Amino acid sequence: MAASSPLRPRKTPRQQRATHTVEALLEAAAQVLEADGLHGYNTNAVARRAGASVGTLYQYFPGKDALTLALLLREDRLFHDAAAATVALPGLQAALNAFIDVAVRQQLSRPNLARLLDEQEGRPEFRAALSGKYRFHELLAEILCKADAPARFQDAALRRLAADDLLALMRGMIDAAGERGERDADHLAQRIGAAVFGYLAAVPG
Amino acid sequence: MAASSPLRPRKTPRQQRATHTVEALLEAAAQVLEADGLHGYNTNAVARRAGASVGTLYQYFPGKDALTLALLLREDRLFHDAAAATVALPGLQAALNAFIDVAVRQQLSRPNLARLLDEQEGRPEFRAALSGKYRFHELLAEILCKADAPARFQDAALRRLAADDLLALMRGMIDAAGERGERDADHLAQRIGAAVFGYLAAVPG
Amino acid sequence: MAASSPLRPRKTPRQQRATHTVEALLEAAAQVLEADGLHGYNTNAVARRAGASVGTLYQYFPGKDALTLALLLREDRLFHDAAAATVALPGLQAALNAFIDVAVRQQLSRPNLARLLDEQEGRPEFRAALSGKYRFHELLAEILCKADAPARFQDAALRRLAADDLLALMRGMIDAAGERGERDADHLAQRIGAAVFGYLAAVPG
Amino acid sequence: MAASSPLRPRKTPRQQRATHTVEALLEAAAQVLEADGLHGYNTNAVARRAGASVGTLYQYFPGKDALTLALLLREDRLFHDAAAATVALPGLQAALNAFIDVAVRQQLSRPNLARLLDEQEGRPEFRAALSGKYRFHELLAEILCKADAPARFQDAALRRLAADDLLALMRGMIDAAGERGERDADHLAQRIGAAVFGYLAAVPG
DNA sequence: TATGAATGAGTGTTCATTCAT
């Protein structure tokens, strides 16, 4: 199952030790990004912080971008799993509020990491690799399908657009809040809720 | 009194030719960022596209960051000037809608540039240099002071927070729309309006 | 008395399984060189193709050079054994033609491998290890001693020089033919024969 | 005229200083190959020996291979120019002897360099770039057209094959002689002549 | 002053080799 794409992980670790190493590398990458930003994010620094050598890093990742992508996917999966649980909540409002809450807490926990990864997601190299994964849009869209959602969101295209807008809106507000050093997740979630529900009520169909 | 800060332009061009060169360099920087992204943004490429030499670039800018900052300030000023005109419009709704419109049109004209500069604005090196300039927050805050705005925005802290939130929300939505290739500025502005006015109506005071 | 030279095989395999492993490694090395050239020739690739691990490779060979040398010796021995049989043939012409034929067939069977090994033979690290082995010169020189050979090859120095020249001439022509993709061994052998016999007839004594 | 192929020189030097630098880099590459072999041939070593920095090397050559190719072309051109002058000599024998002489002297002057470059010429990356250049075959073929050459070389295919064979034969003999440390160019040329004229007289048509 | 050649620290990546399991 190992692949030779420049972005796919090089080999699936078979021994337990190897699994630990991969985990350590991803966590180190996250820490370096959070602490030192893109500027300090280089393969040697990541390996060092992971307590490994560069060579080890390259055993599992065919290049720096592959490491970044793996980290992106890891964070996205964390968010996706938590967000998926909110979809089932009864009622549009409860589900959306929970969704917002999950997003806020995830992004505020390591604000710099979250922001930098958001930026990385925009890179053309990653678009293809990310397009099929963790579709937050679809989770949101599913929420917008709920019985008590405005009727016009029965339209799939509109729903999709709304999901995109809301995700972007949330990301923008959370990233900015993180950059300002905000820590009060509840307050931020409330304000985001105001924008989100306002959007849903008023967006032209 | 001319300064030697690593971010301040090296010399204020007094001759017309010099002004022209600086303009060409900034425009070249903008074009490179728009077309090739951060990846292709290097001093040699900028100088080449400007029809100048690297040496010339360094005559006017003490370093790459100073060039980036100058570009940031240029774009910010363009936006600021257009946005400032909207503040005087009568009524909260008219002013805000105009403000949104200005923001959408500016950012959609060169979506990649806008997004990349947004990212750059977050860099610590630039925070100090940008903090005193072009305060979009204050423009927005001024709009929120209007007679027909919700009374709770008389509170300066709340107003400031709302302005921050709204700017972030707008940026998030416009950047994402630009990344998706959206071109219909009016439609985007309408959707942003929905979120903005919803936020203002519902944000907890 | 087993040695720890960096070129001598680490241990003489006594068990059959070990012999088999060593064979597999050598054959894998040959295949990698033939298919991927020097560029693809690395210990991990060789081990993988042999169905073994790098660790195993290093159990039998103290280093990459030792592996290369062993391969060189294996190929040389193959050639030597076949060539030695030609020496006994009656008459200079028959013997020489047979010798040429053997050389052509051996080198054309895996032209890239042959060429790359020829190049490796020149490396200083290998000179000493190869100098005492498989002396093709001596086989050729023996042929040049035959009764019907030109009388001036009674001189040992001249004979030795001629043997060197002829081997070099043959290698050069076969390598080039292999590189061009020639497959007709007989035709090539004929042309080589023309040069070889011409040389013997005319070389100044 | 600057190119973006990975093998074409990056920019044509315009200032005199730059021309000197390029010359120095090529000469340094030649010296490193001659003295330290492929093992010591790396871009930093070449730059250092040229009294330049790596960066300078990469201003003129887009990569190590491009440097190697440029050196190959330089050496080939030297040989080609000298060899071309021999074609006009009257008579097959005089021309061929002169050709051999030129080849021997060129290759013996820096035997290791000559051999290593011969090896490099075989690399697939270079085949295309070299195929249209300096066609020694054609020079030799021209010589084989002379009035006093065997009539069967009127056939173009046969002539081409003979030229290939003779070049290969010469290279093989000279490289081997160089490796053995031979210095007597005249003697070597005589022996090569024996093989060459023997080939021409006896090669099957 | 403008040019563009030169610099070299920094970074990504490879691969021969070692060693814990």
Next chain:
DNA sequence: AATGAATGAACACTCATTCAT
């Protein structure tokens, strides 16, 4: 003995910056 994970020195290459002309 065999495995394959880990190591790290070595090397290719970039690019912000300097400086001779």
